[in-house]
Amino acid sequence: MRNLEKYKGVIPAFYACYDEQGNISSQRVRALTRYFVDKGVKGVYVNGSSGECIYQSVEDRRKVLESVMEEAGGRLTVIAHVACNNTADSRELAAHAESLGVDAIASIPPIYFHLPEYAIAEYWNDISAAAPHTDFIIYNIPQLAGVALTRNLFQEMMKNPKVIGVKNSSMPVQDIQIFKQMAGEDYIIFNGPDEQFISGRIIGAEGGIGGTYGAMPELFLELDRLVNEGRMTEACSLQHTVNAIIYKLCSARANMYAMIKEVLRINEGVDIGGVRKPLTGLAQEDLPVAAEAAEMIRAALAARNA
Numbered sequence: 001m002r003n004l005e006k007y008k009g010v011i012p013a014f015y016a017c018y019d020e021q022g023n024i025s026s027q028r029v030r031a032l033t034r035y036f037v038d039k040g041v042k043g044v045y046v047n048g049s050s051g052e053c054i055y056q057s058v059e060d061r062r063k064v065l066e067s068v069m070e071e072a073g074g075r076l077t078v079i080a081h082v083a084c085n086n087t088a089d090s091r092e093l094a095a096h097a098e099s100l101g102v103d104a105i106a107s108i109p110p111i112y113f114h115l116p117e118y119a120i121a122e123y124w125n126d127i128s129a130a131a132p133h134t135d136f137i138i139y140n141i142p143q144l145a146g147v148a149l150t151r152n153l154f155q156e157m158m159k160n161p162k163v164i165g166v167k168n169s170s171m172p173v174q175d176i177q178i179f180k181q182m183a184g185e186d187y188i189i190f191n192g193p194d195e196q197f198i199s200g201r202i203i204g205a206e207g208g209i210g211g212t213y214g215a216m217p218e219l220f221l222e223l224d225r226l227v228n229e230g231r232m233t234e235a236c237s238l239q240h241t242v243n244a245i246i247y248k249l250c251s252a253r254a255n256m257y258a259m260i261k262e263v264l265r266i267n268e269g270v271d272i273g274g275v276r277k278p279l280t281g282l283a284q285e286d287l288p289v290a291a292e293a294a295e296m297i298r299a300a301l302a303a304r305n306a
Contacts, residue, residue, distance in 0.1 A: 009042030013050035018273030043077025180204030
């Protein structure tokens, strides 16, 4: 049996951190890393969707991961998403991540061209081979990648001894149950959709990786605790509160990550810049919506602490 304890719990997806010119800011990456350490989360998922990886260069992503690893200093489980839309760049990032000592690497399938499953498996195995001493996590997000992790593809990938599980961001919570039933206790399944955190946990996920965790880590840590303690009525009520906040974050003109970064500025004094085009940045009319979302988080925290 593998020791998977370091992956079990709340793992926020790390946000892209830019300076005023829109370049990667190592200083702000470090500040966000310290924020997560101070909040007591299990780890961070670096250079994934929330990290705007699709709009960043290989050098950008190397710089981000280096700063996270230096600042974390072993205090966080670090999972590095290394997928690019070609194998060579993905392998470069995988080897770089292993050289820094990350706990695991992860990868979506290649996007745009709809490749056959044997080609996707070869892509993932080629990436894994570039980091032969590092755990590998499959990232299943079919609504964005355009291809889903099937039972057959997962069965094929389980032949690779470095594959330890799946970050499942497909919307059917049943997928988590299917993958967990296939894999058993020697693999870990992460819940992806934040709106169904407790549903995913109940049906088989041992942890969660999510893009809104960073805006309200205390609430997701509380959700995780309530599930672990079997206090499901309270967990359901808090999930509804969290979902209302998520819906508010998604209700503005701006991209959700631009909204989250504004909420972090308001509630935590953490400034990590804006978002990279073509993602939509904050407009003047978005500011009241962000302020309302920030207030909703503060109110939820106050209610839990009352």
